[in-house]
Amino acid sequence: MKITYRFLLFFFSCAAFFHPIKNAVAQENWPIKPITMIIPFPPGGVADTVGRPVADALSRSLGQPVIVENRAGAGGGIGMAAVAKAKPDGYTILLALSSISIIPEADKILGKPPSYSLSQLKPIARFTADPTVLVVRSDSPWQNYYQFIDAMRKSPGKYNFGSSGNYGTMHVPMEMLKASQKFFMVHIPYTGAGPAIVGLLGGQVDAVATGPSSIVQYIKAGRVRALAHWGEGRLASLPDVPSFKEMGVPIQFAQWAGLFVPAGTSDFITNKLREASKVASNDEKVRLIINTAGSPIQYLDAPEFKAYWDADAKQMEEAVKKIGKVE
Structure with a gap:
C-alpha cells in the first residue's frame, strides 16, 4: 500500500493532538505508582525524624506508598542534586533542611561547578523550623x-x-x-x-x-x-x-525542614502535594512523633514557604561567604 504525504501529515497531526490529552489524563490520575522521598542524609538526623512520619502521612493521603530513601553525601548535596535533576513527574520528592540554600554557594567558594541551583527546585511546604x-x-x-x-x-x-x-x-x-x-x-x-x-x-x-x-x-x-x-x-x-x-551573643540560625519537587513539576501535581502536606502537618500521629522529638510543627504552605526560603537563602549566602573556603 502506498503511503501518501497527505496521510503521513494527517497521522502525525493526530499524534500531536492526542499526546497532550494523554499527558493530561496521566496527570489527573497522579499518583499511579509509589513515590520516592529522598532524604539527603543518613538515618538518625533531623531530616529523617521529620521526613519519615511525613512520608507515612503522605502515603495515606495520596493513596500510594511514599518510600523514604536516605541518599547521603556531600553535606546533603548528592541527594538534593538528584532531585533537582529528576524527572518532574511528582514521583521523586525531597525532604531537605536549610542546607539546601548553602551548598550551591559553598560549591562556588570551593571553585566547583554548583551541583544544583535553587531555581531547579520548587518548594511545597515547610514542616519545622528550629534553632540548633x-x-x-x-x-x-x-x-x-x-x-x-x-x-x-x-x-x-x-x-x-x-x-x-x-x-x-x-x-x-x-x-x-x-x-x-x-x-x-x-x-x-x-x-x-x-x-x-x-x-x-x-x-x-x-x-x-x-x-x-x-x-x-x-x-x-x-x-x-x-x-x-x-x-x-x-x-x-x-x-x-x-x-x-x-x-548577648548576636547570632541566630534556624534548621528548618521542608518538602521540594523538581522545578518543572506541574501545578496540578504540586497542588496535590500541597494539599497532602497540609493534611500531614495536622495529622495527630505526625505531630506526636515530631513534638516528642522536641521539634513542634511550624507549617508554611508553598507561597509563604517560598518567601521564607528566599529570605533565609540570602542570610545563608552571606554566612557562607564569611566562613570562606573550607577543605
Whole structure:
C-alpha cells in the first residue's frame, strides 16, 4: 500500500493532538505508582525524624506508598542534586533542611561547578523550623556556656566539634559562633547528624550543634548537656536552655525542614502535594512523633514557604561567604 504525504501529515497531526490529552489524563490520575522521598542524609538526623512520619502521612493521603530513601553525601548535596535533576513527574520528592540554600554557594567558594541551583527546585511546604542547640557530653567539665567559651579561648585547637558535613546545618552555626566569639575549635565533618551525634556520645568529638529533634532524647536520658541555642527565646522542649541572643551573643540560625519537587513539576501535581502536606502537618500521629522529638510543627504552605526560603537563602549566602573556603 502506498503511503501518501497527505496521510503521513494527517497521522502525525493526530499524534500531536492526542499526546497532550494523554499527558493530561496521566496527570489527573497522579499518583499511579509509589513515590520516592529522598532524604539527603543518613538515618538518625533531623531530616529523617521529620521526613519519615511525613512520608507515612503522605502515603495515606495520596493513596500510594511514599518510600523514604536516605541518599547521603556531600553535606546533603548528592541527594538534593538528584532531585533537582529528576524527572518532574511528582514521583521523586525531597525532604531537605536549610542546607539546601548553602551548598550551591559553598560549591562556588570551593571553585566547583554548583551541583544544583535553587531555581531547579520548587518548594511545597515547610514542616519545622528550629534553632540548633549546642550540646556537650554530660561528663564534660562545662556546666554552662560561659565555662565552655572560657575553655575554648584558653586552649585554641585543643577541642573539636562534629557536624553533618562541610557547610551543613551543623557546621555553619558553629562557624558563626566561632567568628562572633573569637575562638577556635577543630571541625570534624561526618556524613550526617546521626553519625556526628554518635561521635559525640562515643567521645570522638567534644560538642555538636544540632536540631532539638535529633538530640532531645539524649538530653532527657542524661547523656548530653545542652548549653545554649541559636533561637530567639526559650524553647518549649528545652525551657532551661538559654538562647545566645539573651546572653548577648548576636547570632541566630534556624534548621528548618521542608518538602521540594523538581522545578518543572506541574501545578496540578504540586497542588496535590500541597494539599497532602497540609493534611500531614495536622495529622495527630505526625505531630506526636515530631513534638516528642522536641521539634513542634511550624507549617508554611508553598507561597509563604517560598518567601521564607528566599529570605533565609540570602542570610545563608552571606554566612557562607564569611566562613570562606573550607577543605
